[in-house]
Amino acid sequence: MEEKVLQAIQDEYPDDFSWCYGCGRLNEKGHHLRTGWQKEQTITYFTPEPEHTALPGFVYGGIIASFIDCHSTGSASLALHQKNGHVIGDGSEPPRFVTASLKVEFVKPTPHGVQLKAVGNVTEIHPKKWSVETEVFANGVLCAKGEVVAVVMPNTFVQKS
Amino acid sequence: MEEKVLQAIQDEYPDDFSWCYGCGRLNEKGHHLRTGWQKEQTITYFTPEPEHTALPGFVYGGIIASFIDCHSTGSASLALHQKNGHVIGDGSEPPRFVTASLKVEFVKPTPHGVQLKAVGNVTEIHPKKWSVETEVFANGVLCAKGEVVAVVMPNTFVQKS
Numbered sequence: 327m328e329e330k331v332l333q334a335i336q337d338e339y340p341d342d343f344s345w346c347y348g349c350g351r352l353n354e355k356g357h358h359l360r361t362g363w364q365k366e367q368t369i370t371y372f373t374p375e376p377e378h379t380a381l382p383g384f385v386y387g388g389i390i391a392s393f394i395d396c397h398s399t400g401s402a403s404l405a406l407h408q409k410n411g412h413v414i415g416d417g418s419e420p421p422r423f424v425t426a427s428l429k430v431e432f433v434k435p436t437p438h439g440v441q442l443k444a445v446g447n448v449t450e451i452h453p454k455k456w457s458v459e460t461e462v463f464a465n466g467v468l469c470a471k472g473e474v475v476a477v478v479m480p481n482t483f484v485q486k487s
Numbered sequence: 488m489e490e491k492v493l494q495a496i497q498d499e500y501p502d503d504f505s506w507c508y509g510c511g512r513l514n515e516k517g518h519h520l521r522t523g524w525q526k527e528q529t530i531t532y533f534t535p536e537p538e539h540t541a542l543p544g545f546v547y548g549g550i551i552a553s554f555i556d557c558h559s560t561g562s563a564s565l566a567l568h569q570k571n572g573h574v575i576g577d578g579s580e581p582p583r584f585v586t587a588s589l590k591v592e593f594v595k596p597t598p599h600g601v602q603l604k605a606v607g608n609v610t611e612i613h614p615k616k617w618s619v620e621t622e623v624f625a626n627g628v629l630c631a632k633g634e635v636v637a638v639v640m641p642n643t644f645v646q647k648s
Contacts, residue, residue: 347539347547355538377516378508380585386508387586388553395549424541425548429590 328441329371333414334360335404336396343422348396359393361400361446362414368401368446368458374438385436390462394430394472397444398458399423402476405448405456423456423476436462436469444472454478489602490532494575495521496565497557504583509557520554522561522607523575529562529607529619535599546597551623555591555633558605559619560584563637566609566617584617584637597623597630605633615639 336349337360344352349359361370370393378389399422407413407420414420436442446460460472497510498521505513510520522531531554539550560583568574568581575581597603607621621633 343542345540345543347541348549350540353538353540355536375516377514379506379511379514380508381504382506386553387589388509388549388556391552391556391589391591392547392549395552424596425591425593427590427592428548428552429588430552430586431588432586435585 328373329443331360331362331369331371334362335400335407335414335420336360338414338420339422340419346396348392349400357392357396359396359400361397361404363404364445368397368404368448370397370400370444371441372444373441379438380435383438385438385442385464387430387432390432390436390442390470391428391430393442393444394460394462394470394474395425395428397446397460398428398472398474399425399476401446401448401458401460402456405450406478409450422479424479426455426475426477429473431471432469433471434467434469437464440464442469451475489534490604492521492523492530492532495523496561496568496575496581497521499575499581500583501580507557509553510561518553518557520557520561522558522565524565525606529558529565529609531558531561531605532602533605534602540599541596544599546599546603546625548591548593551593551597551631552589552591554603554605555621555623555631555635556586556589558607558621559589559633559635560586560637562607562609562619562621563617566611567639570611583640585640587616587636587638590634592632593630594632595628595630598625601625603630612636
């Protein structure tokens with residue numbers, strides 16, 4: 327049975343910021359990743375599409391990197407939102423983050439055809455810069471590790487006119 | 488005008504290894520990344536699809552990570568193939584690589600709607616382990632840097648029965 331995050335930070339982003347291919351709810355062709363709390367950790371689930379293969383039977387690494395990327399920016403948003411005194415659903419707009427750096431260590435080939443689970447630990451390293459360490463599991467087995475530095479979205483990251 | 492790699496290592500992979508979502512020529516829904524030599528460096532071009540956005544106007548980081556991933560494994564394959572005395576088109580099967588680790592530094596927001604160019608430098612660090620350092624350009628401007636360690640595909644990476 328597929329598990330699901332009930333309260334996700336991405337559900338709270340304003341429409342203008344919901345076009346991300348990884349986690350934007352308005353991007354029809356995207357992955358629709360959703361990230362929430364599980365006690366002190368953050369979690370995201372994802373079941374890769376049939377075409378998301380490296381070789382038949384195994385998940386493509388770029389998809390795992392994408393999974394970790396949005397899981398991490400979502401995790402940072404969850405953490406800063408909480409630090410600011412908010413909870414999901416209280417009507418306040420969560421902060422948006424962008425990825426400064428992304429590192430993925432591929433621990434073992436990730437089996438295709440099962441739901442993946444990302445589990446994150448978030449640490450503040452500066453009021454506008456957060457570190458997210460992630461483990462990705464398939465069938466309970468650790469397949470990849472991620473290290474992301476996420477920063478509060480700068481003003482240079484605005485829509486082109 | 489879009490530029491194109493004329494002789495790509497991915498064109499030489501056997502059919503069984505051409506299902507990668509990033510660079511498999513047989514994966515109909517994939518990105519079809521193709522990597523070749525440009526003097527001593529390796530290059531790959533990619534024009535993201537309309538849906539590959541982070542915000543409208545900018546390319547999604549997970550897509551840039553995917554671009555660097557396949558560019559790097561292709562670059563390692565090119566380099567080892569050359570070390571083994573082969574050139575693309577001589578009828579010999581190139582070695583296949585998998586990604587051990589992938590690091591992406593996002594230097595600046597990557598504009599959407601233009602062809603991206605990845606330029607790689609490949610170094611042997613062990614007969615079965617190669618390092619690929621990549622710079623990704625949009626309109627000639629450096630937008631991201633990649634560091635990948637690619638390893639010759641191990642026997643554990645075989646198709647599930």
